[in-house]
Amino acid sequence: MSTQLYPEVLDGTTLNERQADDLFMPIAVEGQADSGGASAILVKHTISRPSVADTQFGAASPLTLIVKYLLDLGVGPVVAIASAKGSAPTLIQRQAAWQILEADKNTRIRLTDSTTDADLAALAVSCKNAALLNNKQICIVGKAVATSKAVYLTTATTIAADVDAAKRAVLVAPGVYDQNGVLKSGAYAAASVAARLALNPNVSDDLDTADLPRLTGIERDATGNDVFRSLVVSGSVVNDFEDLLQGGVSPLMPGLNSGVAISHLRTTFKTDSTFDSLMTRLIVDEVFLLVREYCENFNQLRKGNTETTREQLRSGVDAILRENADMLQPVTLGDGTTGYAVQVTASGDGRQQIVSYQGVVVRGVSTIVVAANLTIPA
Numbered sequence: 001m002s003t004q005l006y007p008e009v010l011d012g013t014t015l016n017e018r019q020a021d022d023l024f025m026p027i028a029v030e031g032q033a034d035s036g037g038a039s040a041i042l043v044k045h046t047i048s049r050p051s052v053a054d055t056q057f058g059a060a061s062p063l064t065l066i067v068k069y070l071l072d073l074g075v076g077p078v079v080a081i082a083s084a085k086g087s088a089p090t091l092i093q094r095q096a097a098w099q100i101l102e103a104d105k106n107t108r109i110r111l112t113d114s115t116t117d118a119d120l121a122a123l124a125v126s127c128k129n130a131a132l133l134n135n136k137q138i139c140i141v142g143k144a145v146a147t148s149k150a151v152y153l154t155t156a157t158t159i160a161a162d163v164d165a166a167k168r169a170v171l172v173a174p175g176v177y178d179q180n181g182v183l184k185s186g187a188y189a190a191a192s193v194a195a196r197l198a199l200n201p202n203v204s205d206d207l208d209t210a211d212l213p214r215l216t217g218i219e220r221d222a223t224g225n226d227v228f229r230s231l232v233v234s235g236s237v238v239n240d241f242e243d244l245l246q247g248g249v250s251p252l253m254p255g256l257n258s259g260v261a262i263s264h265l266r267t268t269f270k271t272d273s274t275f276d277s278l279m280t281r282l283i284v285d286e287v288f289l290l291v292r293e294y295c296e297n298f299n300q301l302r303k304g305n306t307e308t309t310r311e312q313l314r315s316g317v318d319a320i321l322r323e324n325a326d327m328l329q330p331v332t333l334g335d336g337t338t339g340y341a342v343q344v345t346a347s348g349d350g351r352q353q354i355v356s357y358q359g360v361v362v363r364g365v366s367t368i369v370v371a372a373n374l375t376i377p378a
Helices: 050-056 062-074 091-102 115-131 149-158 185-199 240-246 279-299 307-323
Strands: 027-033 044-047 078-085 109-112 140-143 169-174 176-178 215-220 230-233 236-239 248-256 258-263 343-346 353-356
Touching: 027 062, 027 185, 044 050, 044 353, 050 062, 050 078, 062 078, 062 185, 078 091, 091 109, 091 115, 109 115, 109 185, 115 140, 115 169, 140 185, 140 279, 149 169, 149 240, 149 248, 169 185, 169 240, 176 185, 185 248, 185 258, 215 248, 215 258, 236 240, 240 248, 279 307, 307 343, 307 353
Parallel strands: 027 078, 027 109, 109 140, 140 169, 169 248
Antiparallel strands: 044 078, 176 215, 230 236, 248 258, 343 353
C-alpha cells in the first residue's frame, strides 16, 4: 500500500507472454513430415511454437507449414501427428494416424494436408468413428488449386456416400491467396476456416459473411476473375456460391471489405436439410458436451442412484439448457409453459441414470428479404 500523498497516476503495468487467443475448439492436424524431422511417425505432439514444428517434422514439410500457419493465426496449441516421412502418406498410413486422433477427447476439429478425394472421404469416416467413442469431432477439408465447380460437387457426393460421415465433414472451396499474394490449396483454405471456428466463442454464430484474416482473395481463373462468382448468363442469374452450397460444398467468397470471407458453412450431408448448416452440427455436439461435463464435474458417477441425486442432476441439466437458450430453444410443455422437459430416471437394475430433454436447435439467418412498399407523389 502506498503512503504517497501527492496526487498522480502511477504505472503498475506488467507484460506477460501470451502464445495464442482463447481456444474454444482445439485442432488436430495429420500429414507428411520431412525425412529429417525428429519425430517418429504416429507420435502425437502438442505444438505451441513454430520452432517445435520445424524440429519435429522438418521446416519445409507439408505438416509443419499447416501447423505454423495455424499458429500464425493465433490458434494454439495445435495437436499434430506425422503419418509418413519423406513421401506422401498412403491412405492406410493416414488411417493409422487418424485412429490415434479419434481417441483424443479434447480434439474438436480435424485437418489433413491431403486434397485427394479418397483421403477426404476417409477422414470424414474417421470423425464418425470418433463419435462412436463419444468424441465430438468434425473435419474441414479442401481440394487442389484449379479444381472446377463440377469436381467440387463430385467430391462432396463422394464424401456423402457415408451418411453419418457426411454429417461431420465440411468441404471448403476454392484455393486462396495469402497475405503475400501466393496461391494456396484448399488445405490452407480449410485451415483458415478451422482457425476462425476454433476462436469463435459462440456456436450460435454461424459465421456467415465473417472475414478470414491474412487472406487477400479467393482463387482466380486464367482471365483474372474470381473462379467462383455470380453473373448473368443468357438473361438468367448463375450463382456459383449457391450452386456449391446446394451441392454440399462450403464456398469462400470475396470479403465485404476486400479479402476473403465465409459465405456459409455446411456439412456435405445432402439427404435433407438437417445439417445444411454446420452450426446445427456444432450445437448438437456442444449441448451433449455441456451435459457430459456437468455430470463429470458434479461427480454424478460416484453417487448413489437415488431420487435425491437424480433430482440434483435434473436441476443442473435444466439450468445448463436454460443458460444456452441462444442455441437450444425450449419447447411448449403439457401444462402450457415452456421448458426442456428434463427428466432423470433410473434403469431397471439401478445401474444407470438416463437423462432426457427436449429442445429446438436454433437455425441461423440465411437471407434477409427487404419488402419495401414505396410511394411517390404524382
